[in-house]
Amino acid sequence: MSFVGSILKDFGCFCSFTIRTDSAISYYWDQIGTLPLRPNPMDNNVKKALFSLGPEELGSLEDKDKPDTKVRIIPLQLQRLFAQLLLLDQEAASTIDLTDSFGWTSDEEMRQHDVQELNRILFSALETSLVGTSGHDLINRLYHGTIVNQIVCRECQNISEKQEDFLDLTVAVKNVSGLEDALWNMYVEEEIFDCDNLYHCGTCNRLVKAAKSAKLRKLPPFLTISLLRFNFDFVKCERYKETSCYTFPLRINLKPFCEQSELDDMEYIYDLFSIIIHKGGCYGGHYHVYIKDVDHLGNWQCQEEISNTDVNLQTLQNEEEADDPLMILKAILLQEETNQIPVDQLGQKLLKKTGVSWNKKYRKQHGPLRKFLQLHPQIFLLSTDESTVSLMENHFTQAPSALQRKHEQILHTLASEPSGLNGNSSCPHWFDINDSKVQPIKEAAITQQFQGKESAYMLFYRKAKLQRPSEARANPRYRVPCHLLKEMDAANTELQMRRAECDSANNNFELHLHLGPHYRFFNGALHPAVSQTESVWDLTFDKRKTLGDLRQSIFQLLEFWEGDMVLSIAKRVPAGLHVYHTLDGDELTLCEAEIADGEDIFVWNGVEVGGVQIQTGSDCEPLLLHILHLEMSGEGSKCEQLVESPHVFPANAEVDTVFTALAIPVGVILTNNVESADGEGWTALPKENMKKTFREQGLRNGSFILVQDSDSGGNSLLPRQERWTSSVDDLNWLQVKNFCQLESEEEQVKIAATMHTVVFDIRIKAIKELKLMKELAENSCLRPIDRNGKLLCPVPDAFTLEEAEVKMGSSLGLCLGKAPTSSQLFLFFALGTDIHPGAEMEVIVEETLSVRDDLEKAIQKNGKNSEIRNRKLTLRYLNSLSLYEGIRVMHNLPLSKCNYCVKVLVLSQQQLLGFLKMPIWWYQPARLSGHCESHDHSNCASFQGSSKGAAVTQGAPGPEPADVSLLYLGDVEISEEATLVELKSKVIALPSVSKLAVQSIALLRVWTVENKRPSRLLRTDWRQLKEYRLGRRAELCLELLHKEEDLGPQDVLLRTQLRIPGQRAYTLPMDLVWDTTRGWTAGSLRQRVADFYSLPVEKIEIAKYFPEKFEWLPISSWNQQVAKRKKKKNQDTLQGGPYYLKDGDTIGIKNLLFDDDDDFSTIRDDIGKENQKQLALGKKKSQEVLRAQNSNMFSSARMPTQPRGPEASLSIHVASFR
16 A cells, blocks of 8 residues: 555554555655554554544534634544544545645656655644644654763763654664664764764763663653665765665563663553555665554455374474574573573583574674663573573463464564463454455565565554554444544445445346237237336346246236246347247346347246237247238229238248239249349249248248239230339329427328429418418428438438439428528537437538638537537548537538438547547658768668568667658547557558558558657557556657568567768668567667677677767677676666667667778768757857846846756645734
């Protein structure tokens, strides 16, 4: 966790969830976790002290913005956060309010700082915030201690002392084996002043010999210890982290380091309860914390590793005795009859028993033998002159069993714990809290933090005698103020409601129950006998329940039901409702029964509906077919016209049943394979196919069938050429339906017309025949009706039917509203988001206006906010159109006069979270001057090289910045969850990419763009974009390859250029793939380059190009220059300074067989450096002019040549409460 988890733990507040925060400020949360949320003296800890402060002392958060009110925001926010950690039923708690109370901006939150620094600053902020309250001395009561420094004159024994206060102790790590060794050096050993370093005694009034020492005079209830792991190497002039082994005990006796007093020995015993761990190096890293759950508030499950009762205890005992010096020394002393032995003989007996001396095996970790005995006074009793040693009485009377020895061995330096010290005989509960991740650990895992890059950085001890009250154990509500309890209970109630809603949304199905008694079977399918509302009931049901549960629920809903109940899957088809199969197996869940969300369930008796037996299954699915046949146009009229009528047939019925439906004895049937009624694609069915079923014949819903009576003779609708005759071409009518929402005697009429009839005439004639008001002539229009019954765009009055592309025999709707003029566009649009697009609406706009003006008019007309700056416009049938500026006029858009639709998507900032909008560039490298192609190839010794891992450069940064050419392709908006290959696919869909002839996305290489140059290569197509950490302002560029590539995680892509002998120029860049599995060494790179260009490795020199400086830095073989005894692990890597090698870097190669000078630069480099020099001179002159002007105004003020801002320090802003 972060610093909050540890400080909160110190307050005695442990929870099963952690802090939701940014990992960059993990040091902050780790420190908060170590504040005494821990148990503390006389139950007087920080948590209790803060919770005891009410609104009358701290104020209320509701009043923080009111003038003339002093609200102590930091303690209030800490109270609230502690209550959330204790009581809130969720995995993580937000700390935004707390950091806001510190006065931190986002910049300060992201800054890296030291955890010890924050510890002190936070203490100071708390003290300032609590001035004038009953908790004003809270920090001093818990953390304050004193150190006394003494100088004793060896002549007169005069003592000069100075007392220092501390809130935490800082101990050395370098050249020290552990914490006890460091404390011994600081508070036991003396510094002697003699010879050339005498001390001036005030009493003797002369230089004398003296001894200087320090002791702990007062110990706080909670002891914080910081380990100095970061040091500075004055030889190398660089910082480094000390990662050597540094041990620390779980229990420590501080009596040897304190002034002698009459206090009880237990006053000096401290238990470890929290450790802040730093992972990383001296320039950055991450903090997490180990915390001991004193109050047993966490969910900790101890997994016993030893379950076999037949374990060989003798073997276990031997292993423990070999590892634990305490066990060995106690065993030696127990064998002595007098229980007393000289210290020197104890070392000899140890050598005899183990075969190895104390100094060789234990001194490095535990220090000298005599010192080790002094550090364990509860076990060993030394004589006054420290020459003999014996066991304490309680350890002599009863020898520890093997099981007791097992519990005693926690750490190598841990003294045995008296039973009942903590009131808990079970193993202690420890947790590793790392940001929002919490996991239980065993005490043995603490030893892993003694050394390495991930090691202990701060230790937190508490007095062992401090006990929490029994009512606090496993009780997170202990001493929490009532107003916070109410707030947390309300928050938990809301969380439960939200979880229930989420559970309902994720696991509930919406089922549509079609009740059989309310249906009738006619026209080949099931139809509601009454209204749709009475026939169909919607039921929300848990998909995890069984079919038996569903049946029982339906029985309870339908109290009127009698007899058997059968549940069947039904589906809506164009002809009506059809039943497919029955649901069997009441023990199956809805998911196992393959019931989907929104499924239609038909509830019936399984046999008949309304007295009609129902055929079920897909074989007899009803098909809605369009039958075309000739009928007489009127009574007594000899004129025939083609009529279309819908008919429903079972899919397993024979085709010749069409004649029965039309009451035609015999005739010819023709089918159309293009599902339209135009004059092409008709095929006559042979007589032998008449007995085939409709499904066998390939007919589907919506298929057209042309039926011709065999008696029509020469009036056949199809000639031999299978095209329509004039009897169809000369159809002279249109059907107009009334959509004006006005009462009329007729709902639809047929209007005689030809293809040259003007739409206006048809509209006026329809108004007259429908007997509507004459006023509609000025405010109505005709709109085509598609096959689904949807009204299409209005037809302009001035158009003929041919110009409007209206077919004879089709249907038109007479609607209110004027048709668009020739300068207007009719748009369908939807206002919403990609997920919820909203209802489709209509608007007529001027095509001469801008897109923004037209859209604002459309949105305002429909009662919406007219501000569209944050909206995106997409055109149906077109790609997404970025029109944020909204300056293009409508007639410049690729819109036709009909069938166009605009969707306005309202995207708020919250909805854009999790998405990236990135500009995409195309990388177009220019050819470089002085390429090898224009020179003799013999002088360019095999610069063409092997084809493996190489290809002609497609856009790498070359030596000359001017050669980098980026062509803007457009913007891409994509989810952070998408993969790199999905990004490539989306980029290829951009209109501008279609002109680039990209054959496959596998031939695209993706780079990030920084400073208008390719920077970082994105590899591994199936990684998610969020794993690349692109950021909100990322830009990408694409590079086209000649062949596919598959770069591994250890492969580095470099641009290599061979220098042309005798000229200051290079060949065309080539891509080189370097496998760094064996290390980023200069020797490995030189060997790869030599193999690539088929040159001897000793006859080449290589250099890296820095385009921003126009400089080449030669890469030498370090392993030939550094002695073995001085070589370090990371000294040979090219990833670090001064090269910082990465993908896309340019490497120059010089063939020493033809060119043995040391110069790698080109003429263009000289020009670039000269330009930079001139820019620097101009900047210097402008600064001098500015300095001269300022000196005239302020004679005493001096402006530095390169002013530097002060180093930003960490601070917490606290108001004054004095």
